[in-house]
Structure formats: structure tokens, C-alpha cells
Amino acid sequence: MSKSPKNKQRLHVFAAYRGRGKQNNDLYLVYSVKTNRDWILPSGRQFVHWLNFLELNRSVRSFDLAPELRISFDDKEYRGTEFDAEVEYVDGHQEFHEVKSDSTKLHEARGQLLAQASEAQREGIKYRLFTDDDLIPHVKTSIRWLKPLGFAAALRDQDHAVLQGRLLIVLKARTQGTLDQILQDFFGHDIPTVIGLFIRCAIQGVIAIDLSHRSFNYETQWKWLEEF
Structure with a gap:
């Protein structure tokens, strides 16, 4: 019997806890x-990598942080291995992280x-290794x-297409500014919803916000960011 998405997610949670072992x-x-x-x-490093090199990277279309186990060969034997991320970019190329x-x-x-x-070479996919040198500047x-x-x-599975369409028009017209200015433009609307859509625009690469x-x-x- 195939596992439902929710059951698969529970298994990933359990695996993450087990994988921690005695590490803090x-x-x-x-x-x-x-x-x-x-x-x-399973770690702060994984969080920094996910946020900066995947979620906020407007060149990335999608990614999988729980890829399937692969059987590959090191310099001595065959062994099972899985990547921390399989990444698809908007230009169509893929990477293993x-x-x-x-x-x-x-x-x-x-x-x-x-x-x-070895597995990346076999599949013809670029392999990237991220260390503290890459991650620490983003902590x-x-x-x-x-x-x-x-x-x-908080807006997961919520469309708000009309409101987001209006927000995009305002953002493009203003080109830059502060969050408060945007909220003033949407006076009378639910503030958390407007902020959530504002952040959604940032993650989608429509705008850049400076933190x-x-x-x-x-x-x-x-x-406002120019389109690709």
C-alpha cells in the first residue's frame, strides 16, 4: 500500500529525530x-541553506529536501546515499546539494x-557541496x-488572487519603499494578510526586501525586481 503524503511527512519527522542521535x-x-x-x-545549517540558496533564490523553480535513496559507488564499494536537496532551476538545469x-x-x-x-556524474547533474564558508555569512x-x-x-493554501493582483500593481508602480507605505495603500484590509502576501511576493522573486x-x-x- 502506498503511503499518503501525510504519512510520508510523519516518517520524515521521525527520521529527522532519529538522525539527530546525541548531537545537539x-x-x-x-x-x-x-x-x-x-x-x-535537521540542523541550523540545513535551515540557512534552504532559506538562502533555495526558497529565496529567484533562480530556483522547485526543490526536494527528501529525495529518494540512491545506490552508488564510492572508491571501495556500492553504498546507499541521498542528497540533502535535489534542485530544479528556472532555466531547466538541475543540481544536487x-x-x-x-x-x-x-x-x-x-x-x-x-x-x-559519482551518482551526480552518472546522471549528468551538477553536484554542489555547501560548508560553513558558504553558510555563515547568511546566519x-x-x-x-x-x-x-x-x-x-499563515496563508498556506489561501489564494487571495484579487488582493495579490492589486498588491502587484501597487508594488510595480511604487518600485521601492517601506512596508508601512504598502500597508497605508491597503488601509482597511487585514494587515497580517497583506504582510503575508508581501512576503509571498519576496519569496516568488517579485520584490527584494532588505533584512x-x-x-x-x-x-x-x-x-521591485525586473523580470528574468
């Missing part, structure tokens, strides 16, 4: 606007990384994104 890793349950589903991320912390972990995972590189900004992500998650120096608030700066 955080466990993140996140909602992705881009894939319209929840994901379990793996997240590791530092040189020590890279050495310990040598067999796994060799097997993954502070990622923490500031937790609040706005909550507004977007590089301060937390998300009414004075958060945004700007």
Missing part, C-alpha cells in the same frame, strides 16, 4: 511557499561524498527571516 542540533519545521509544503530540516560543516566532517564523510559525486539574516516567514506560512541590518518591521525596505 536544532530541528526546524518550515513551510515553503515555493513548494507549498512543509519540510523537516549536500550540506556539511567543516573540513573534519568532510573527511569523515569522504565515502558518502565520493558516492554522491544573521536568516534569523531575521523567521518572523516574515511566519506571515507567509541585512535590522529585523523585519514596518520600516523594512523593499524594491
Whole structure:
């Protein structure tokens, strides 16, 4: 009997907990606007990678953070391996992503990384390895994104097509400004809904919002992005 999506998600949750072992890793349950589903991320590094290189990357069309196990060959034997992410870009090309912390972990995972590189080469797909050098510069900004992500998650499975259409018209006309200015334009509407749609636009790559120096608030700066 095939597993329902909810049952599969429960299994991913259990696997994430078991995978933590005795490590003091955080466990993140996140909602992705881009894939319209929840994901379990077993560490802070995985969260930073997901947010900055997948969810907020306007070049990425979709991704899978729970890919199927593959059988591949390292330099000694066949072994099962799975990537941290399988990524599809808007231009059609694909990538396999793996997240590791530092040189020590890279050495310990040598067999796994060799097997993954071999599988990527066999499938003709680019293989990318992310370490702390890639992730640390994004940590502070990622923490500031937790609040706005909550507004977007609150609108899951809600369309609001008419309101979002109006919001897009206003954003394109203004080209840049603050969140407060947008809320003034939508006086009388439900504020959390407008903010959620505003964040949805940012995740979809319609606008860019600046959280590089301060937390998300009414004075958060945004700007309209040109289409690809």
C-alpha cells in the first residue's frame, strides 16, 4: 500500500529525530511557499541553506529536501546515499546539494561524498557541496527571516488572487519603499494578510526586501525586481 503524503511527512519527522542521535542540533519545521509544503530540516545549517540558496533564490523553480535513496559507488564499494536537496532551476538545469560543516566532517564523510559525486556524474547533474564558508555569512539574516516567514506560512493554501493582483500593481508602480507605505495603500484590509502576501511576493522573486541590518518591521525596505 502506498503511503499518503501525510504519512510520508510523519516518517520524515521521525527520521529527522532519529538522525539527530546525541548531537545537539536544532530541528526546524518550515513551510515553503515555493513548494507549498512543509519540510523537516535537521540542523541550523540545513535551515540557512534552504532559506538562502533555495526558497529565496529567484533562480530556483522547485526543490526536494527528501529525495529518494540512491545506490552508488564510492572508491571501495556500492553504498546507499541521498542528497540533502535535489534542485530544479528556472532555466531547466538541475543540481544536487549536500550540506556539511567543516573540513573534519568532510573527511569523515569522504565515502558518502565520493558516492554522491559519482551518482551526480552518472546522471549528468551538477553536484554542489555547501560548508560553513558558504553558510555563515547568511546566519544573521536568516534569523531575521523567521518572523516574515511566519506571515507567509499563515496563508498556506489561501489564494487571495484579487488582493495579490492589486498588491502587484501597487508594488510595480511604487518600485521601492517601506512596508508601512504598502500597508497605508491597503488601509482597511487585514494587515497580517497583506504582510503575508508581501512576503509571498519576496519569496516568488517579485520584490527584494532588505533584512541585512535590522529585523523585519514596518520600516523594512523593499524594491521591485525586473523580470528574468
